[in-house]
Amino acid sequence: MSRGLYQARPELPFVPGVEVAGTVRDAPADCGFAPGDRVMAVTTLGGFAEVAAAPAALTCALPQQFSFEQGAGFLLNYHTAHFALTRRAALRPGETVVIHGAAGGVGTAAIQVARCLGAEVVAVTSSAPKADVARTAGAQTVVDSGADWPSLLRSLSNGQGADVIVDPVGGDRFDESLRCLAPGGRLVVVGFTEGRIPTVAANRLLLRNISVVGAAWGAWLRGDSSRSGVPPARSWSSSDGADSRDTVGPKTASRYLSPTPTLHACTRTSRPATAPSSAATPASMACSSRP
DSSP, X not given: OTTSOSSOOOOSSOOOOOEEEXXXXXXXXXXXXXXXXXXXXXXXXXXXXXXXXXXXXXXXXXXXXXXXXXXXXXXXXXXXXXXXIIIITOOOXXXXXXXSSTTSHHHHHHHHHHHHTTOEEXXXXXXXXXXXHHHHHTOSEEEXXXXXXXXXXXXXXXXXXXXXXXXXXXXXXXXXXXXXXXXXXXEEEXXXXXXXXXXXXXXXXXXXXXXXXXXXXXXXXXXXXXXXXXXXXXXXXOTTXXXXXXXXXXXXXOOOSOOOGGGOEEEEESOGGGSOTTTOOTTEEEEEOOO
């Protein structure tokens, strides 16, 4: 987005950053939050500023076990992963899921959510350190994208291929992934980090009984007022009933700004004067943060 290559192109100038986490400084009486509450929110834009605003419907309490860093990386990644795997891919327990870009935010979230939904998870990564990240997130098998990964994926499920492939990469990765789906398999398009937006010949879907579906959680919320807002932060329980609170959550690798936690402070306000005029709206949250 900052380079003008994303599907959404905000008017210049703008402040990037779509997620924040911090502590409420001030709040309207009817918003459900009070000063001192730890929260996380989707801001759409402005999250990298010292003061940012988010709609009340896109704000929720930060789980006690989460740090601010984890909260700032939870809402979009984990709701996208859950949305992609449950609503769009209709993942069933026991199916095999392949996750490209598995060491990224959506990738590690998808690994954890898929495991909790009872799937067998295969992660595709591009380096040894990234492979370690995917294993730590819970992937049972890790495949090197520099090797002959298509052959390895086609060998899954006794040579049938993968039931579900989550693809945030696009480009050539998408093209090859189509050939790795089992009959009835679903390829879920999450993004295009490679840069090229691929196309598909519909006869390939017909002859092999496979599907390509998109998963844009934010667009899903925007498209229907009945779906507005984010569900409360939650723990997904694995298929065997085990508590997954210790395994589901962002894995923070680095911090790039000041470690002072008091800089993560959030304000929910209806007074535009307390936040940048371009961001503050009635019933919105202004966040003084250093994400």
